[in-house]
Amino acid sequence: MNRRTGKESKESILEAAIKVFSEKGYSQTTVREVAKEAGISVGGVYIYFKNKEDLYATLLNYLLKDFSDRTKETVKDMSGPADALYAVIAMNLKYARRYKGIIIAEGRDRGFKSCLDVKKRFFKKQRRLIEDIIKTGTASGKFKECNVKTAARVIIGILRGFVFSLLIDSTALYSAEDCSNIILNGLLRRKE
Amino acid sequence: MNRRTGKESKESILEAAIKVFSEKGYSQTTVREVAKEAGISVGGVYIYFKNKEDLYATLLNYLLKDFSDRTKETVKDMSGPADALYAVIAMNLKYARRYKGIIIAEGRDRGFKSCLDVKKRFFKKQRRLIEDIIKTGTASGKFKECNVKTAARVIIGILRGFVFSLLIDSTALYSAEDCSNIILNGLLRRKE
Amino acid sequence: MNRRTGKESKESILEAAIKVFSEKGYSQTTVREVAKEAGISVGGVYIYFKNKEDLYATLLNYLLKDFSDRTKETVKDMSGPADALYAVIAMNLKYARRYKGIIIAEGRDRGFKSCLDVKKRFFKKQRRLIEDIIKTGTASGKFKECNVKTAARVIIGILRGFVFSLLIDSTALYSAEDCSNIILNGLLRRKE
Amino acid sequence: MNRRTGKESKESILEAAIKVFSEKGYSQTTVREVAKEAGISVGGVYIYFKNKEDLYATLLNYLLKDFSDRTKETVKDMSGPADALYAVIAMNLKYARRYKGIIIAEGRDRGFKSCLDVKKRFFKKQRRLIEDIIKTGTASGKFKECNVKTAARVIIGILRGFVFSLLIDSTALYSAEDCSNIILNGLLRRKE
DNA sequence: TATGAATGAGGCTTCATTCAT
DNA sequence: CATGAATGAAGCCTCATTCAT
Numbered sequence: 023m024n025r026r027t028g029k030e031s032k033e034s035i036l037e038a039a040i041k042v043f044s045e046k047g048y049s050q051t052t053v054r055e056v057a058k059e060a061g062i063s064v065g066g067v068y069i070y071f072k073n074k075e076d077l078y079a080t081l082l083n084y085l086l087k088d089f090s091d092r093t094k095e096t097v098k099d100m101s102g103p104a105d106a107l108y109a110v111i112a113m114n115l116k117y118a119r120r121y122k123g124i125i126i127a128e129g130r131d132r133g134f135k136s137c138l139d140v141k142k143r144f145f146k147k148q149r150r151l152i153e154d155i156i157k158t159g160t161a162s163g164k165f166k167e168c169n170v171k172t173a174a175r176v177i178i179g180i181l182r183g184f185v186f187s188l189l190i191d192s193t194a195l196y197s198a199e200d201c202s203n204i205i206l207n208g209l210l211r212r213k214e
Numbered sequence: 215m216n217r218r219t220g221k222e223s224k225e226s227i228l229e230a231a232i233k234v235f236s237e238k239g240y241s242q243t244t245v246r247e248v249a250k251e252a253g254i255s256v257g258g259v260y261i262y263f264k265n266k267e268d269l270y271a272t273l274l275n276y277l278l279k280d281f282s283d284r285t286k287e288t289v290k291d292m293s294g295p296a297d298a299l300y301a302v303i304a305m306n307l308k309y310a311r312r313y314k315g316i317i318i319a320e321g322r323d324r325g326f327k328s329c330l331d332v333k334k335r336f337f338k339k340q341r342r343l344i345e346d347i348i349k350t351g352t353a354s355g356k357f358k359e360c361n362v363k364t365a366a367r368v369i370i371g372i373l374r375g376f377v378f379s380l381l382i383d384s385t386a387l388y389s390a391e392d393c394s395n396i397i398l399n400g401l402l403r404r405k406e
Numbered sequence: 407m408n409r410r411t412g413k414e415s416k417e418s419i420l421e422a423a424i425k426v427f428s429e430k431g432y433s434q435t436t437v438r439e440v441a442k443e444a445g446i447s448v449g450g451v452y453i454y455f456k457n458k459e460d461l462y463a464t465l466l467n468y469l470l471k472d473f474s475d476r477t478k479e480t481v482k483d484m485s486g487p488a489d490a491l492y493a494v495i496a497m498n499l500k501y502a503r504r505y506k507g508i509i510i511a512e513g514r515d516r517g518f519k520s521c522l523d524v525k526k527r528f529f530k531k532q533r534r535l536i537e538d539i540i541k542t543g544t545a546s547g548k549f550k551e552c553n554v555k556t557a558a559r560v561i562i563g564i565l566r567g568f569v570f571s572l573l574i575d576s577t578a579l580y581s582a583e584d585c586s587n588i589i590l591n592g593l594l595r596r597k598e
Numbered sequence: 599m600n601r602r603t604g605k606e607s608k609e610s611i612l613e614a615a616i617k618v619f620s621e622k623g624y625s626q627t628t629v630r631e632v633a634k635e636a637g638i639s640v641g642g643v644y645i646y647f648k649n650k651e652d653l654y655a656t657l658l659n660y661l662l663k664d665f666s667d668r669t670k671e672t673v674k675d676m677s678g679p680a681d682a683l684y685a686v687i688a689m690n691l692k693y694a695r696r697y698k699g700i701i702i703a704e705g706r707d708r709g710f711k712s713c714l715d716v717k718k719r720f721f722k723k724q725r726r727l728i729e730d731i732i733k734t735g736t737a738s739g740k741f742k743e744c745n746v747k748t749a750a751r752v753i754i755g756i757l758r759g760f761v762f763s764l765l766i767d768s769t770a771l772y773s774a775e776d777c778s779n780i781i782l783n784g785l786l787r788r789k790e
Numbered sequence: 791t792a793t794g795a796a797t798g799a800g801g802c803t804t805c806a807t808t809c810a811t
Numbered sequence: 812c813a814t815g816a817a818t819g820a821a822g823c824c825t826c827a828t829t830c831a832t
Contacts, residue, residue, distance in 0.1 A: 028816070049241035052801065063818045068803065104402065145383075159401065166403040169392075176396050179388060183375020184368075191337075196371060200364050204372075208400030209351065209365065210296070211358040220791075245827060255793045257829080266827065412795070433625035436822065447797045452824065488786065529767075543785065550787040553776075560760075560780050563772060567759020568752075575721075580755060584748050588756075592784030593735065593749065594680065595742040604812075629806060639814045641808080650806065 032070040035060040039081045044124050048078055079136035085124060086144040089117050094151060103159030104206055110152065111181065111205070112198035118185035145178065152177050180205060224262040227252040231273045236313050240270060271328035277316060278336040281309050286343060295351030296398055302344065303373065303397070304390035310377035337370065344369050372397060416454040419444040423465045428508045432462055463520035469508060470528040473501050478535060487543030488590055494536065495565065495589070496582035502569035529562065536561050564589060608646040611636040615657045620697045624654060655712035661700060662720040665693050670727060679735030680782055686728065687757065687781070688774035694761035724757075725750050756781060 026034070038060035042051045053074055057064045071077040093113045100106040153174040159165030184196050218226070230252035234243050245266055249256045263269040285305045292298040345366040351357030376393055379386050410418070422444035426435045437458055441448045455461040477497045484490040537558040543549030568580050602610070614636035618627045629650055633640045647653040669689045676682040729750040735741030760777055763770050 026816085031816075053803085054801080062816095064802090065804080065819065066817055069816065074802070107401070156401070164403060165401045166399075168401070172392050173396065173401065175386070176388070176392050179375040179379040179386075179393070180372045180396075181375060182378050183371040183373060186374050186378050187371040196368070200361075200368050201371070204365065204368050204397065204400065206400045206402045207358075208396065208398050209299070209348070209357045209360070210398045211356060218791095223791085244825085256795095256827090257793055258791080260828070261791065410795085415795075437824080438822080446795095448823090449798065449825075450796055453795065458823070491785070540785070548787060549785045550783075552785070556776050557780065557785065559770070560772070560776050563759040563763040563770075563777070564756045564780075565759060566762050567755040567757060570758050570762050571755040580752070584745075584752050585755070588749065588752050588781065588784065590784050590786045591742075592780065592782045593683070593732070593741045593744070594782045595740060602812095607812085628804085640806090640816095641814055642812080644807070645812065 028070070031060075031062060031066065035062060035067055035070055035077070036081055036084060039077050040085065040121065040124065043078065043081065044120075044122050053077075075134050075136060079134060079140060082124065082137055083140045085121060086140060089113070090144060090147050093148070097151060097155070103155050103162065103164055104202070106155045106158075107152075107177075107205065108198060108202040110155070111184065111202050114181045114185050115188065115196055115198055115201070118188040122188070148181075149174050149178055177205065220262070223252075223254060223258065227254060227259055227262055227269070228273055228276060231269055232277065232313065232316065235270065235273065236316050245269075267326050267328060271326060271332055274316065274329055275332045277313060278332060281305070282336060282339050285340070289343060289347070295347050295354065295356055296394070298347045298350075299344075299369075299397065300390060300394040302347070303376065303394050306373045306377050307380065307388055307390055307393075310380040314381055340373075341366050341370055369397065412454070415444075415446060415450065419446060419451055419454055419461070420465055420468060423461050424469065424505065424508065427462065427465065428505050437461075459518050459520060463518060463524060466508065466521055467524045469505060470524060473497070474528060474531050477532070481535060481539070487539050487546065487548055488586070490539045490542075491536075491561075491589065492582060492586040494539070495568065495585050498565045498569050499572065499580055499582055499585070502572040506572070532565075533558050533562055561589065604646070607636075607638060607642065611638060611643055611646055611653070612657055612660060615653055616661065616697065616700065619654065619657065620700050629653075651710050651712060655710060655716055658700065658713055659716045661697060662716060665689070666720060666723050669724070673727060673731070679731050679738065679740055680778070682731045682734075683728075683753075683781065684774060684778040686731070687760065687778050690757045690761050691764065691772055691774055691777070694764040698764070721754065725754055728753050753781065 035056065039051075039056045042056050042059055053067055054064055056077070057067045060067070067077065071080060093110060096109045096113055097106045100109050153170050156165060156168070156170050156173050156177075160167055160170070180201075184201055187196060227248065231243075231248045234248050234251055245259055246256055248269070249259050252259070259269065263272060285302060288301045288305055289298045292301050345362050348357060348360070348362050348365050348369075352359055352362070372393075376388050379388060419440065423435075423440045426440050426443055437451055438448055440461070441451045444451070451461065455464060477494060480493045480497055481490045484493050537554050540549060540552070540554050540557050540561075544551055544554070564585075568585055571580065611632065615627075615632045618632050618635055629643055630640055632653070633643050636643070643653065647656060669686060672685045672689060673682045676685050729746050732741060732744070732746050732749050732753075736743055736746070756777075760772050763772060
């Protein structure tokens with residue numbers, strides 16, 4: 023009957039949940055559906071997760087942590103702040119495409135405390151990462167002087183927009199180049 | 215029992231729906247709740263709207279149209295493309311704050327065809343508006359040369375991000391100045 | 407569809423609940439069953455009762471109040487304290503037979519606060535009633551001197567025993583005469 | 599992993615079951631809980647007991663037999679019928695306090711045949727015990743003449759009441775003295 | 791038009807029981 | 812003997828929708 027270890031089962035449920043939640047969002051996803059996708063019974067899900075909310079929060083935590091780590095890793099290898107920012111944007115777009123529906127979407131409307139905490143921690147990390155990039159940029163003279171905190175917040179907002187745009191319009195194909203180009207150069211003509 | 219006219223009833227339902235959907239999102243809102251808020255019976259709602267989806271789509275249409283019109287109006291009065299863009303951003307932030315939960319949120323996960331159409335039309339209008347601003351900008355030499363379509367799409371994405379940021383973090387206080395500043399000038403230092 | 411007024415529906419649900427709970431106890435009774443017995447849908451039950459516990463507590467309250475009132479009424483008509491006590495015993499036995507399973511049984515194991523309150527109030531009333539009977543008895547010289555409070559508590563316990571005995575053994579046919587005989591006269595031979 | 603013998607395991611399950619069932623009653627007790635309390639796996643329980651009902655019936659049998667034996671033992675040492683009855687009452691109160699929830703409670707509503715048999719046998723024994731006491735009492739002239747069977751049944755009912763009163767109201771502190779006093783002497787004033 | 795009681799499908803969750811290891 | 816993951820039936824409850832009045 024149980025051909026898997028507990029850990030394997032938990033992971034396969036988590037994977038299934040990522041898939042289903044990604045496609046349908048929180049409220050449209052049934053536990054039964056996740057169970058089926060994971061190849062386990064309904065009751066089986068409740069061995070590993072206290073309830074639907076717990077499953078969602080765990081998944082969110084897992085995903086955001088993974089995303090956070092990878093982004094940090096990628097940024098580390100970049101030579102300059104512009105490249106770093108580009109990398110962050112690219113990373114965001116890539117994940118958005120992959121985990122359509124989860125990264126930002128829903129969970130919000132439930133106001134699950136467990137989710138809010140997870141998200142808050144994540145956004146804080148991201149903000150720090152971007153603040154660092156901006157600081158490095160201004161320190162090296164590549165970026166102009168600006169209020170680092172404000173700029174970072176705005177960038178975060180912009181990133182969210184790219185991500186969310188992908189979510190609501192799957193045909194939208196934002197390129198990281200185009201996005202970073204505007205963020206870096208702005209629209210205004212530079213005085214020569 | 216002072217009866218309302220049909221139109222009045224429909225409108226009060228719509229208003230109630232805007233309020234409740236804004237606060238709780240689609241799936242967490244019950245028809246009963248909307249009815250109560252509108253001071254009408256449950257059955258009453260179904261006289262004016264085919265079903266919950268219809269109510270939502272109607273509301274969305276109403277709201278987005280209103281938003282679209284006002285934005286266009288506001289932009290018309292602006293002297294330059296930078297001011298116009300600023301106005302659009304300010305408009306987005308203002309509406310986001312007011313109709314928390316509706317403008318972007320949910321409805322998405324349902325993939326209601328009726329909503330998709332409404333949204334598609336709306337985003338098209340917005341894109342055109344922004345494309346026009348950019349065109350005017352480049353034509354007048356204030357904006358640098360760029361792929362108008364691409365730039366507009368990116369701007370739209372950015373706007374969404376600002377809006378969405380407000381939705382998920384009610385403490386976030388994006389100022390239109392900060393936002394437009396980055397979009398217009400970018401982060402990179404201008405060569406002097 | 408709805409041939410009944412709200413009040414009628416609520417009452418028929420209550421009646422059905424009394425019947426089913428009486429027969430099967432709390433945990434073995436399903437809401438569906440009560441609904442069916444009441445000739446209403448499952449959802450219909452939830453129009454009138456917040457949940458299963460509420461239904462049970464309401465029913466308990468209704469039944470105990472009814473019992474309390476009738477007992478008081480009956481006692482009022484009795485000429486002496488011995489007759490009064492007899493009447494109380496008879497009343498208890500009669501109700502026990504009719505509402506097998508409810509009066510005392512279950513609900514207890516759930517520890518529903520709502521039920522506890524209802525019961526506490528009921529037992530207090532009954533205790534007072536019996537205390538009064540005993541007081542009258544001793545005052546008139548028919549009952550011997552005793553600690554009224556203690557005696558009343560013991561009598562209450564005894565009553566519970568008769569009731570409960572009926573519940574667990576439907577073949578047991580306690581007669582009010584036999585019961586009151588022992589309570590009044592005791593087992594010991596009277597010294598002559 | 600120091601393994602227990604089968605007998606030890608079975609006993610520890612039974613003890614655990616007594617504890618948990620006593621506290622929560624039948625339907626509110628889960629097999630998992632009993633297993634945990636016994637320090638054994640869920641499956642382990644099913645090695646020694648066919649199912650939950652079997653566990654309950656076994657426990658009931660064990661408990662009632664133990665109770666029966668001890669009562670008989672205690673009664674044997676008593677000098678007179680009044681003392682004997684007092685001892686029986688004290689015994690009942692003591693056990694009721696200890697095995698709150700089991701002796702009488704639940705199981706009833708399930709109507710488990712296995713439990714009914716166990717109980718029937720128990721009550722028969724108790725009735726005989728009490729009948730004997732009464733017989734001895736009347737034979738010795740200490741108790742007045744009465745229908746032994748009827749009196750015994752009434753006494754049994756009364757005992758149940760004391761027990762049950764303790765179960766539903768843990769603050770109730772019935773003293774065996776008070777209880778036996780009424781049973782022996784009754785409420786009516788003795789003619790002198 | 792308006793009401794609101796009624797419906798019933800369907801979601802979440804629990805738990806006695808089984809069985810591969 | 813023992814384990815504990817897995818099963819799946821069944822219970823409680825919600826809520827969009829209908830319809831007799």
